[in-house]
Amino acid sequence: MQIGKKLKPIKLFSTIQGRIVVLYGLLFLIAFIFINLAVSQLTGSFLTTSRIDSQSQEVESIATHLAAATANGDAEELYAQMLSSSKQIGGRVLVLDTDGIVLMDSYAMLNGRLLQHKEIEDIRNNSRTVSYGFHEVDGEKGSLFDNGKFWAVYYTTPIVYQSRNVGILLVSVSIQDVMDMVTQTQQDFALVSILILLAMIMIGILIARWISKPIAQMTNAIQKMSHGDFSGKVKITGASEIVEMGKTFNRMSERLDNVENQRRDFISNASHELKTPLSSIKILAESLLYQENVPEEMYKEFLTDINAEIDRLNSLLTDLLTLAQADNPAMVMRMTWENLDEIIAECIHSLQPLAQEKNIKINHIWNGVSMRCDRLKMSTALINLISNGIKYTPPEGSVTVEVEEQSQFIIITVSDTGIGIPQEEQAHVFERFYRVDRARARDTGGTGLGLAIVQQVVRLHGGEIMLTSTEKSGSTFTITMPQGRPEA
Template sequence: KRDSAEKIKKDEQYIMSTAVAIRDLKNTDNILGVVVVSANIDDVYLLLEEISSQIYLLALLSSLLTGLLSFFTSTLITRPIKELMKSVLKVTNGNLDEKIKVKGNNEMAELAKSFNLMTERLDRIEESRQEFVSNVSHELKTPLASIKVLTESLIFEENIPIEMYKEFFSDINHEVDRLNTIINDLLSLVKLDSNKVNLNIAQTNLNNLIEAILKRLSPLAKKKDISLIYQSDRETTVEVDEVKLTLAISNLIENGIKYTVEGGQVTINIQSNSQEAFITVTDTGIGIAKEEQSRIFERFYRTDKTRSRDTGGTGLGLSITYRTIIMHTGSIQVESEEGIGSTFVIQIPIKHV
């Protein structure tokens, strides 16, 4: 039976000793002797010291490696962020051509892609803005230039017949009306683009709305001997802003009249179901080239600039129509063939969302 065990350091050596008492079998309290067993455990301690040193070394290397990994990881993360910040500052200062190089497929790469898409969008908006300002300037300068020429003729010419006075004043009045139309269209478009326009939604009889438009535009059609044909198989009531929808549909019908040759026709058709109403405007006009159909809803865009100005167009009517229909959560599509005519289809929900 083992009574005790201990380790001691003696003469620079590590020794482990164990003492066992020898007892009388008849009287266990009587100790007959003690057996002591000792063993040198220097090798064990040397091994433990070696293991400890290795553990300390591994801990040091691990700490160093962890520090290096943390440094490189933070660098990998912060470097793209710094590059992004530099690019943001460049864009803020007006450099819309700034792009970030996309590397990998991680979150930063996705952020870089989004940033590049944003700058492309901003660049397109800036181009549109510059084009818009240029077009507005041109549209306003053209009638002003005509007015200036006419007034100078009246001022500096002597002995002008009264008939010529009347003709010049009639031309001036026409140019003033044109200026007024451009300004009103611009104001309407700016309001629609600002998304600050509130729709005055009310139950509206679509049939009555179309009939009122046709009654107003019939004199314009009669001047060109153009037939206005109205088709509808049922009464249709929709929840819309009557004033704005009237303007949108009027623009389509008026364009159909302007660009249809004498003796042609413009057809307006209403169809509906329980969910949607469809207004179709078809003319037998000059048509629109395929490559231009995707751009006709852009502001100031004209397929035939000379003809548009001769007919009094501002290039804003279809853009106003498009924005109005979108505000009603609807859609507008066009199909056209040159020399045959065009068809515009407006879709709007029966119930306003």
């Protein structure tokens, strides 16, 4: 055995289950201790009071019975009556004079002795008609308590004959049987309490397992999350706070799983989006570099293609930078009072060349609405929405933009007559790098970030964006933002 080796601490309180069982057991133990004390006290009090009330009446009856013999000084008659009374009550009978000196003892042991017990003084002082007290006395030889101690009650009462106090009666009666009964009751109750406590601890263990099981499931799922597995779910039934916590955990797990999948998609998409134009640029550049006597027309064509691929890269990087800036909680919003219709007109003007290529008409319903906003970010969001409508609308179609005031809100709608979005895809269109039709999105130059940027800009302005779409019938994006008030 290694000297100085530390003993491992008992991990009784290291788990919720252990804590519940220990606390549950302690609560029942404390409760049983108090109940045991209360039952013992009540039982002892009841039995003792009943015994004392009964024997007090007997003592008064004995005093009446001995009065004549005591007053007449008939020692023989008195002793005979005392023996009879001693046998009747099951105790020791002593007759004392009014000064406390023993005139006669049924045990014939204390004759002539002066006794000064409190119970005797109570009678001498006329403070009580019957007095009693508890005493631990030595057992008499040959008795049930031979050579042992036992508890006895000393009863005293005046001996009255013809309205004159002629003496004091002292009766000593064992009450050990009551004490033994109380002790036995305590022991029996303690045994029952222990058995009940053990049963309660077993029930507590079952309850603790039932309570801690879902927590253990969530702990295991969280440990899996720490290793990158976000697919774990916990199965919790019933109706309680833990069930609600389990449901919340499952929602969080699902959300994290979606975020992780989006991250993987981002890496894949971003790599592809960056690699495709770079590969094209490399091929075009190598063609010009290693091919001799390249015609000027080919140079222009290849350089034009290289320029287009660079523009594509620039667009992707710009979207990524815009989204990163919008995600930054420390970003400063440059809020000014702006005419939204003017901003929309500028956006439409910049997108007219793209619309004219497909002969798409952009309609602007002008209502002269103004609000406080970050002009640059709002322009970015509107350009993304309008250009998205142009890209996914067939030739000869249209895109309509309208802004209006409703109560304390500004409502901006961008509608198109495009291909629409399937119902099952609509809940995901604002997710980053999500594309309804990936192949078509690449053909149109989409990065999958445009609508995510729009949503983030709208949220920064305290608003929300919703989509309504039907396949082959077009889509409508509705932005709702608080109006605000112009600065004085």
